[in-house]
Amino acid sequence: MNKILTLLLGLVPLGILRKILLNLIGHKISYSSKLGINILLAEEIILKPKSRIGFFNFIKNKKIVLEENAFIKNLNYFKGPFDIFLGIKSGISNNNKFRRGDNRVSVGDASLYLGKNTFIVSNHFIDLTKGxxxxxxxxxxxxxxxxxxxGYYHADTGISRARIDGDIKIGDNVYIGSGCIFNPGVTIGNAIHLGAGSVVSKDLTEPGMHVNQPLRYIDNNLDTVKSKLNRIEGHDLVEEVYEKPQK
Known part of the structure; x- marks a missing residue:
């Protein structure tokens, strides 16, 4: 797919013409969808019936799929080699940032996946080094x-450090309040509510309300951290990278 041609067609002022031309070069844009003027540099765009993308979004990624009645509003920033999937009636509001480093920094595939009737509201940041x-x-x-x-764990002295990657998985019927911070590799079970300002550094499985944990000391060092992780080998990476074991 010619990304430059996709970019130029995403700026065509007439909406119906924009959709026709994008379909002609291989994208799959439903004629009942809505597609505003955007910076489009995605390799593959699939918009199902009644889905919509608003205006002035920057979308430079691999594949983007919006199921029926899914939406992306305005002024969002998507950059990096990852896929986007929005399920039926799911949506992303305004001014969010989604970012992933290139293939010398990131390893393997990553996706942003929203299930049915799931929403990301406004002014959030999501790192997609992993999914x-x-x-x-x-x-x-x-x-x-x-x-x-x-994230990173540094040695007690000197320049040695290890990067730790891990998917974030969030279940069904989960509410996340303002200003929460998620660490790599955490899983949130179903029917969980997170209070505003919570820092999530471990899996949460018990349904109900969870609020911020108290600050505590953990006796740890770089060698101990590495021993609990799997080192990623066989890639031309710019640094030493580890991954949390799959659950």
Whole structure:
């Protein structure tokens, strides 16, 4: 797919002409969908009936799929080699940032996945070094939450450090309040409500309300951290990278 041609067609002022021309070069845009003027540099765009993308979004990724009645509003920023999937009646509001490093920084595939009737509201940041997966009927509410799928642990002295990657998985019927921070590799079970300002550093499985944990000391060092992780080998990466074991 010619990304430059897709970019130019995404700027065509007449909506119906924009959809016709994008279909002609291989994208799959339903004529009952709505597609505003955007910076489009995606390799593959699939918009199902009655889905919609608003205006002035920057979309530079691999594949984007919006199921029926799914939506992306305005002024969002998607950049990096990852896929986007929005389920039926799911949506992303305004001014969110989704970012992934290139293939010398990131390893393997990653996706942003929203299940049916799931929403990301406004002014959030999601790191997609690894995947972020939401179930059905969930909401990332409020503003200013951060979801991180990578982090670092430094040696006690010197320059040595290890990067730790891990998918974030969020279940069905989950509510996330404003200003929450997710660490890499955490899983949130079904029917969980997170209070505003919560820092999620471990899996949550018990349904109900969870609020911020107290600050505590953990006796740890870099060698101990590495021993609990799997080192990623066989890639031309710019740094030493580890991954949390799959659950």
């Amino acid at each position: 972020v997966y939401f179930g059905n009927n969930s909401i990332l509410a409020g503003i200013n939450s951060q979801l991180w799928t990578h």
